[in-house]
Amino acid sequence: MIQKTLLKLWRRRKAVSPVIATILLIALTVTAAAIVYFVVVPLLRGNPELVLMDYELADTDASDLADELTLTLNNVGTAEATLATITVIRNEEAAN
Numbered sequence: 001m002i003q004k005t006l007l008k009l010w011r012r013r014k015a016v017s018p019v020i021a022t023i024l025l026i027a028l029t030v031t032a033a034a035i036v037y038f039v040v041v042p043l044l045r046g047n048p049e050l051v052l053m054d055y056e057l058a059d060t061d062a063s064d065l066a067d068e069l070t071l072t073l074n075n076v077g078t079a080e081a082t083l084a085t086i087t088v089i090r091n092e093e094a095a096n
Contacts, residue, residue, distance in 0.1 A: 046079025 016024075053074045057066035069088065075081040087094050 047077045048075055048079045048081030049077035050074070050081050050083065051076050 050073045052071060054072040056070040058068040058070065059066055060068050071086070073083070
């Protein structure tokens with residue numbers, strides 16, 4: 001009895017209109033493309049990231065003050081890094 005009722009219900013059921021189906025497919029495609037563009041593409045682009053590994057202060061003129069600074073930097077990012085400026089801050093005063 002229940003099977004016959006279910007079969008009648010399934011027979012009366014209508015399919016989605018071709019126009020609606022086309023609109024749904026286009027919306028699904030646009031959504032998938034947006035997800036790929038905003039999530040996957042930034043992951044593929046490289047980001048440089050410089051990390052200070054070590055530094056050394058040296059007194060080259062025997063004045064008991066350090067006048068030479070040697071930095072060891074390592075690029076741990078996924079792209080080539082370019083170093084344009086280094087600013088050293090001491091006692092809230094900057095020196096380039």
